[in-house]
Amino acid sequence: MRKKIFPVLVTCLLSACITSPTGRSQLVFMPEAQIDQMGLQAFDDLKKQKPISTDSKYNQVTNCIAGAITREIGGNWEVVVFKDNTPNAFALPGNKIGVHTGMLQLVYNQDQLAAVIGHEVGHVLAKHSNERASQEMAVNQGLSVIQAVSQPQTALGQTALGMLGVGAQYGILMPYSRTHESEADVIGVDLMAKAGFDPQQSIGLWQKMERASQGQQPLEFMSTHPSHATRIQDLEKHMPQAMSLFQQAQAAGKQPHCN
Template sequence: MKKAAVPLLGIVMSACATSPLGRSQLMLLPESQMAMLGDQSFAAVKREMPTEPDRQANDYVLCVADAVTRDVGGSWEVVLFKQDSPNAFALPGGKIGVHTGMLRVARNQDQLATVLAHEVAHVLSRHANERLSQQVAVQQGLNAMQAMADPTSASGKTVMGLLGIGAQYGILMPYSRTQESEADLVGLDLMASAGFDPRQSIELWNNMASSGSGQPIEFLSTHPSHATRMQDLAKRMPHALDLQRQANAAGRQPQCDGLRKGGGG
């Protein structure tokens, strides 16, 4: 198994990148490696978590996801998991997972687009690569190949957590405040550019805050909410509304709500 670490350790070198909002980032891993980790992680989740068989619910989620990702490049696999928890995630390599419980909190296509665009923004901003790179730099090497062979191992759980889906394996590694803010703003632009109503982003986070019955729900546990989140979205709203108007004028007017079953999930 030691040889399996070579592809990862061989690329550990000083590497700087810039996030979509202009922040400097440490990137030690090639995107091909990140895509492989995303593929393996998604496969592990699909083995352990049941999928939602309802075709209408799947079509609805796919409609929103397709609109959000249409212009970001690559092909995206979208899976609706039959889970009551309001949660969603996106992984390098073009993987999107949505829990049916999210459909009760994201009450229309624009709110679901907010969630999916936020998660896709983490991928576009290479936040998982940034976190794994920091881990590699600290540990001077992380045997990701071995970890993915056994996601229930300690190292496997660590990788899952760094990729953003560790809650499934008992490892919560919330994104940093900076990364969350980036995902909020990049995601807002992304969903608006797809033709969705960016004003519904604030309603979505209100729904999130009120749906936990006094306890943080899973999505907010792994994606910390801060007092300034909605203020930051409001500040960027004029720009996002301009993007939406441009998208609508170009014919991008998502019509996914017609596929939605009452209440969702």
């Protein structure tokens, strides 16, 4: 079986190098339709397992912010606010966004929530789920990850869903790498700026996350999205470009009022 798999993997590896939105070379060769289906399956399962918030204010604010950000990239996105006090948020392939009420309670303003949502959407835009699945398939599992897509309830299927980055709370922990986190930070801060949100608030957000984690168990959002001192430093270095995008958005009349 391995002799049959190897030539297939070699062919994939030779033809699967793409460039991410930040210019980084990526190994991505799983079909996008399959990755999207995994995201859709995971999101449907979450909606069955977790209570959905009916708070009109939370839903209005979240949909307003997510709508402004996703208009910059196009597509139809489903946004769901989950009734959960843990400060967490995620975006999945297939254009799905989930935000916990705990995250809404943590952030100070619309710009900080925009930083969270922009960061999560950045993972989707950069095809990080596909990249992780492709690496897992090439290095460890051979073709078995593709087989797992059609069997999401199996142990291997759960591992495959874990590559989507939903997090430990759902029993499938496979955090994004530091490279993916840094890339999502840059993509996300540019996205929020293009939508008219103040990118400087992203730094305040991560500082607040760090303070909220001190002296206690790390917040779930921080445990699945590891924060390092370099995260804020990288954002500060990138801020002049993001502020230029923000000023262009403001001049174009993009001034969201989602609070």
